[in-house]
Amino acid sequence: MSKKNSEPTPKNTLGMDVSVDCVVFGFDNDTLKVLLIEQKQPDTVHLKTQNAVPGDLVLDNESLDEAAKRILQELTSLKGIYLKQFHAFGDPNRVRGLKDQQWLRTFRVNPERRVLTIGYYSLVKLSEFKPKAASFAGKTYWVDVYNIPSLAFDHNEIVHKALLMLRHELMADHIGFELLPEKFTLSQLQKLYEIILDKKLDKRNFRKNILRTETVTALEEKQQGVLHKPAQLFSKK
Amino acid sequence: MSKKNSEPTPKNTLGMDVSVDCVVFGFDNDTLKVLLIEQKQPDTVHLKTQNAVPGDLVLDNESLDEAAKRILQELTSLKGIYLKQFHAFGDPNRVRGLKDQQWLRTFRVNPERRVLTIGYYSLVKLSEFKPKAASFAGKTYWVDVYNIPSLAFDHNEIVHKALLMLRHELMADHIGFELLPEKFTLSQLQKLYEIILDKKLDKRNFRKNILRTETVTALEEKQQGVLHKPAQLFSKK
DNA sequence: TTTGAAAGTGTATTTAGCACACGAAGTATC
DNA sequence: GATACTTCGTGTGCTAAATACACTTTCAAA
Numbered sequence: 156m157s158k159k160n161s162e163p164t165p166k167n168t169l170g171m172d173v174s175v176d177c178v179v180f181g182f183d184n185d186t187l188k189v190l191l192i193e194q195k196q197p198d199t200v201h202l203k204t205q206n207a208v209p210g211d212l213v214l215d216n217e218s219l220d221e222a223a224k225r226i227l228q229e230l231t232s233l234k235g236i237y238l239k240q241f242h243a244f245g246d247p248n249r250v251r252g253l254k255d256q257q258w259l260r261t262f263r264v265n266p267e268r269r270v271l272t273i274g275y276y277s278l279v280k281l282s283e284f285k286p287k288a289a290s291f292a293g294k295t296y297w298v299d300v301y302n303i304p305s306l307a308f309d310h311n312e313i314v315h316k317a318l319l320m321l322r323h324e325l326m327a328d329h330i331g332f333e334l335l336p337e338k339f340t341l342s343q344l345q346k347l348y349e350i351i352l353d354k355k356l357d358k359r360n361f362r363k364n365i366l367r368t369e370t371v372t373a374l375e376e377k378q379q380g381v382l383h384k385p386a387q388l389f390s391k392k
Numbered sequence: 393m394s395k396k397n398s399e400p401t402p403k404n405t406l407g408m409d410v411s412v413d414c415v416v417f418g419f420d421n422d423t424l425k426v427l428l429i430e431q432k433q434p435d436t437v438h439l440k441t442q443n444a445v446p447g448d449l450v451l452d453n454e455s456l457d458e459a460a461k462r463i464l465q466e467l468t469s470l471k472g473i474y475l476k477q478f479h480a481f482g483d484p485n486r487v488r489g490l491k492d493q494q495w496l497r498t499f500r501v502n503p504e505r506r507v508l509t510i511g512y513y514s515l516v517k518l519s520e521f522k523p524k525a526a527s528f529a530g531k532t533y534w535v536d537v538y539n540i541p542s543l544a545f546d547h548n549e550i551v552h553k554a555l556l557m558l559r560h561e562l563m564a565d566h567i568g569f570e571l572l573p574e575k576f577t578l579s580q581l582q583k584l585y586e587i588i589l590d591k592k593l594d595k596r597n598f599r600k601n602i603l604r605t606e607t608v609t610a611l612e613e614k615q616q617g618v619l620h621k622p623a624q625l626f627s628k629k
Numbered sequence: 630t631t632t633g634a635a636a637g638t639g640t641a642t643t644t645a646g647c648a649c650a651c652g653a654a655g656t657a658t659c
Numbered sequence: 660g661a662t663a664c665t666t667c668g669t670g671t672g673c674t675a676a677a678t679a680c681a682c683t684t685t686c687a688a689a
Contacts, residue, residue, distance in 0.1 A: 165498070165499055165500055165501045166448075166449050166499060166500060166501065166528075167501040168409060168410075168449050168450070168451060168452055168501075169407075169452050170406075170407035170408060170409060170502070170505060171407060171408055171409075171410050171450075172405060172407060172408075173405075173408050173410070173482070173508055211403075212403050212405050213405070213408075213482065214405060215405055215406050215484070215506070216484050217484065218482055218483045218484060219480060219482035219483075219508075240479065240480060242477065243456060243477060243480045243510045245410070245450065245455055245456035245510065246455045246456075247452070247453050247454065247455060261402070262402055262403060263402055263403060264402045264403065264404040265407065268407060269452070271410055271456075271508070273480045273482065291403075340636085341636090341637095342635075342636075357678070357679070357680085358636090358637085358638095359637085359638070359639085359678095359679090359680085360677070360678065360679085362637085362638090363676095363677095364677090367676095378636095380687095381634090381635080381686080381687080382633080382634070382635090382686075382687045382688065383633075383634040383635040383636075383685075383686060383687075384634080384635060384636045384637080384684065384685035384686050384687095385635095385636080385685075385686065386635075386636055386637085387636085387637090577667090578667095578668095579666080579667075594646095594647070594648070594649090595667095595668085595669095596647090596648090596649090596668085596669070596670085597646070597647060597648085599668085599669090600645095600646095601645095601646090604645095614655095615667095617656095618655080618656080618665090618666080619655080619656045619657065619664080619665070619666090620654080620655060620656070620664075620665040620666040620667075621653065621654040621655045621656095621665075621666055621667045621668085622654075622655060622656095622666090622667080623666075623667055623668085624667085624668090630689105631688100631689085632687100632688085632689080633686105633687090633688085633689100634685100634686095634687095635684100635685095635686095636683100636684075636685075636686095637682105637683085637684075637685095638681105638682090638683085638684095639680105639681100639682105640679105640680090641678105641679090641680095642677100642678080642679080642680105643676105643677080643678070643679095644675105644676080644677070644678085645674100645675085645676070645677080646673100646674080646675070646676085647672105647673085647674080647675095648671105648672095648673085648674100649670105649671090649672095650669105650670100651668105651669090651670105652667105652668095652669090653666105653667075653668080653669100654665100654666090654667075654668100655664100655665090655666090655667095656663100656664085656665090657662100657663085657664080657665105658661105658662085658663080658664100659660105659661090659662085659663100
């Protein structure tokens, strides 16, 4: 089984396309949403379009983080978005749907090439989000993370894993405010936590906890235009 | 910037080689060790050999997990080893050392091809470990994780990140016993924790904690052949 | 001025974290 | 068989964090 050192035997593989897929989370005060794109389809083949998570091939001189950043910036005009690599999806059969294969034949120079994808998730402030046409995407839209339609490739699995990682990191690093506007109330933040973690939290204990972590800081300002006692506004520290 | 749907424009990239690198941890009752290999070198070029973490290209029909498992099984005879994907390393310049490039020219059919690697770490029971000749490796040996020499490619970074992930998961999931023999004492387990986390722990509190998590179970047996009060043996539950 | 609706706050109880020291159970030696 | 040596195994009191729980305040609208 072992080879002698004196006989170098170069190893051959076909090579893979590597892509980055971004699970973009947004929050609209009621539901946690994920950004989907309608996959581009050639006019000739008339298939029902599929939905997918935005993603693209990693370019030849690009790092993975750079590719993820580029994908996000092609979809939005936002800068400084929270981005985190969370898993590599490399099953050789992850592309097995008929439509998926047809799509690859249209949009990839090497449609037979195996595709490995690196999953990132990102948190954007829905309030500041303005969709932009991206080279790799058709229309974009937001769907409730707890009610996601059937997606292209293995994207349902990717979204599911992203959510698990998000939950985990929300608890560990308190990154929730990345999904809220610059100024937010603690009630908004609590609701966000409740929706992401999918359980109710006690108001007083939640506030104690958040304030203890010192990830947010109270502003002088108060909420305006609400028909009840206005809440104090906070921002990321 | 956006393209009309009616003009499919296939995207071209050169493709990448994808490899899996395994950071194999072992524990010898005193130090946490990492398994290194001596990189194979052709006799012709007489370079000082470099050390590396074991890894190999992912084969054409292999998933990432399968590749990691194969790499481990080529190095050891062990089955059922704990294995976990922890990060993808994809910087386009991660291979920039002169020796690294020479090595690629010898052992890769496409030495210029960009290489992406998926990092896995694994926990093995040193007591059961028997090194085996592997197709991709020269000699193997263990080094103290806190005293690692300069390695090929970006492997120092890979090991470092693996250690951080291991620490994290040790706390969260109590997987420590994967590094110990089937039967172990709580003192052994505590020492393992202390070395991985790099801090002292209180004996009584440690025991309370471990027993509360119910990840281990007490055996009838006691330690034998020690010149002091024999400790109770435990095993994974 | 009354109503509605969410904001904001305190306390008591339970649970987990932590610091700390000594008798018990074996082996080896004389 | 007494002694010395070494690690094992345990209990308690204190402090900090987690949890459960309900009422008053502040504003806008009618």
